[in-house]
Amino acid sequence: MPTIVFIRHDGIEYRARAEVGQSVMQAALNASVPGILAECGGMLSCATCHGYIDPAWAVRLPAPSADERDMLQCVLDPRDESRLSCQLTVTEALDGLIVRLPKSQL
Amino acid sequence: MSEIAEIPAHVPAHLVFDVDPYNLSGGTEDPFRAWSSVQSKTPDVYFTPHFGGFWILNRAALISEVVADPVRFSSEGGVTIASAPGDNVPPFPPLNIDPPHHSFFRKPLSIALGPQNLQKLGVRTREIVIELIEGFRDRGECEFMTDFAQHVPIAILMEILGLPFADSAHLLPFADTVNHNSDVAERSKAVEEIVAYADRWVKERRTNPGSDLISKLTQIVVGDRPITHDEAVAMVTVLLIGGMDSVSLTMAAIMRFLAESRSHRERLVANPSLIPEVLDELLRRHSGAATARVVTADMELGGVQMKAGDRIFLTGWLHGMDPQAWNNPMEVDFSNRPRDILTFGKGIHKCVGANLARLEIRTLLEEWLARIPDFSIKPGDSVRTMPGQTLAFIYLPLIWPAPADA
Numbered sequence A: 001m002p003t004i005v006f007i008r009h010d011g012i013e014y015r016a017r018a019e020v021g022q023s024v025m026q027a028a029l030n031a032s033v034p035g036i037l038a039e040c041g042g043m044l045s046c047a048t049c050h051g052y053i054d055p056a057w058a059v060r061l062p063a064p065s066a067d068e069r070d071m072l073q074c075v076l077d078p079r080d081e082s083r084l085s086c087q088l089t090v091t092e093a094l095d096g097l098i099v100r101l102p103k104s105q106l
Numbered sequence B: 001m002s003e004i005a006e007i008p009a010h011v012p013a014h015l016v017f018d019v020d021p022y023n024l025s026g027g028t029e030d031p032f033r034a035w036s037s038v039q040s041k042t043p044d045v046y047f048t049p050h051f052g053g054f055w056i057l058n059r060a061a062l063i064s065e066v067v068a069d070p071v072r073f074s075s076e077g078g079v080t081i082a083s084a085p086g087d088n089v090p091p092f093p094p095l096n097i098d099p100p101h102h103s104f105f106r107k108p109l110s111i112a113l114g115p116q117n118l119q120k121l122g123v124r125t126r127e128i129v130i131e132l133i134e135g136f137r138d139r140g141e142c143e144f145m146t147d148f149a150q151h152v153p154i155a156i157l158m159e160i161l162g163l164p165f166a167d168s169a170h171l172l173p174f175a176d177t178v179n180h181n182s183d184v185a186e187r188s189k190a191v192e193e194i195v196a197y198a199d200r201w202v203k204e205r206r207t208n209p210g211s212d213l214i215s216k217l218t219q220i221v222v223g224d225r226p227i228t229h230d231e232a233v234a235m236v237t238v239l240l241i242g243g244m245d246s247v248s249l250t251m252a253a254i255m256r257f258l259a260e261s262r263s264h265r266e267r268l269v270a271n272p273s274l275i276p277e278v279l280d281e282l283l284r285r286h287s288g289a290a291t292a293r294v295v296t297a298d299m300e301l302g303g304v305q306m307k308a309g310d311r312i313f314l315t316g317w318l319h320g321m322d323p324q325a326w327n328n329p330m331e332v333d334f335s336n337r338p339r340d341i342l343t344f345g346k347g348i349h350k351c352v353g354a355n356l357a358r359l360e361i362r363t364l365l366e367e368w369l370a371r372i373p374d375f376s377i378k379p380g381d382s383v384r385t386m387p388g389q390t391l392a393f394i395y396l397p398l399i400w401p402a403p404a405d406a
Helices: A024-030 A066-072 B031-041 B060-067 B102-112 B115-139 B144-149 B151-161 B165-180 B184-207 B213-218 B229-260 B262-270 B272-285 B316-320 B354-371
Strands: A003-007 A013-017 A050-053 A082-084 A097-100 B045-048 B054-057 B141-143 B290-295 B299-301 B304-306 B311-315 B384-387 B391-395 B397-399
Touching: A003 A024, A013 A024, A024 A097, A066 A082, A066 B102, B031 B316, B031 B384, B031 B391, B054 B060, B060 B290, B060 B311, B060 B316, B102 B213, B102 B229, B115 B141, B115 B144, B115 B151, B115 B354, B141 B144, B144 B151, B144 B229, B144 B391, B151 B165, B151 B213, B151 B229, B151 B354, B165 B184, B165 B229, B165 B391, B184 B213, B184 B229, B213 B229, B229 B262, B229 B272, B229 B354, B229 B391, B262 B272, B262 B354, B272 B316, B272 B354, B311 B316
Parallel strands: A003 A097, B054 B311
Antiparallel strands: A003 A013, A050 A082, A050 A097, B045 B054, B141 B397, B290 B311, B299 B304, B384 B391
């Protein structure tokens, strides 16, 4: 079972056990990681599952779709490393993935 | 009056109950308790012959399952239970549009109501809320709907749509009629007036486009063809009608609750940082909006046989008050942190304004309780509500100790 590491804005780490096939967003919700809102439940409609993907990992992820890029326009504090975690699917190869959380989703 | 249907052949007699959402016993005093009482006396899934006949679901799990499944349960047959007989159901994108076209209409709204814009809207919301409260604070009383609740959502909506704030005075009476008038002809006329207003502005923004939302709506591409004029007008119309009353009635329900519960009120006054934490618990208990779906193929739901074309009423309030989903659902417990409330729906049609609604309601509570911590329902007067497709509030008289001679 892969582990996803969420690092909060204040540096506190949460290690979430994730299931292959679920979204990184769902792994965060299941592990009650604070800082992911996911208001729309993964429909690419709310931009509140926003996270920053560590550059070392970003190259191993599929590029964002046009729809994800559109929604990334409206996240708070957008950066080059911004992704919407509902669009990232957990695989064994992502064991240890580091996701930094923004100060706030809203 | 509702059209009473003949019971369809596939609906067993023991599942038929005479429940009219527009005429509930006790519904004009406290529609939540009125519905909770009906919920306790009816099966998980039952049929009512009103408004052409439709199913009502009492179980949170079933409501949640249906509302989020656009394949088995379509929105294109309309998302309300009360159409006048023979009513056409025109498309009001994205509300009653199914995949694959739904997302083309939905996306610009999601962006317009996304986190970045919400920050700006939050500032404007707080300004309006403070101005309104300061306007009646010294009076020691107000009628919450006409003095406050009606004014906030429309002001923010005009901001989102890039429309002149002064026009809200023109639109408010029509929106009020659409949402609260029981006369079908009056409602139709009011809808036409709002459509006419939307039509003028869609034409204006097409001719002189800017960076505002209406301009963006006129530029939507639906699959492989541009959005039609009527679709753009319908989108503006549904925002103007649908985006207003649901916030007002939710604010009213929560304020009524706090007016009647000193202990809950005092906890929030003592610790305002609790407000955002308990907001969803307040919303769970006071979900006044509902939707509907049409079954797309014969199927079984909750042990009951349904046929293609059957309509199902899906209410936030029955979800939030279901004793099989929540402990003591009629009580507001500030230690609850409910996940998966259905106040805003679920799935692709989940309310695009959910975070805006939360923002407006939270701002109301923060600014009101800081200025008017102690308030109650005016003695000798009564709250009036109007249940139907929603649990609307008509009249909420509040009083509080006025400051000594200013």
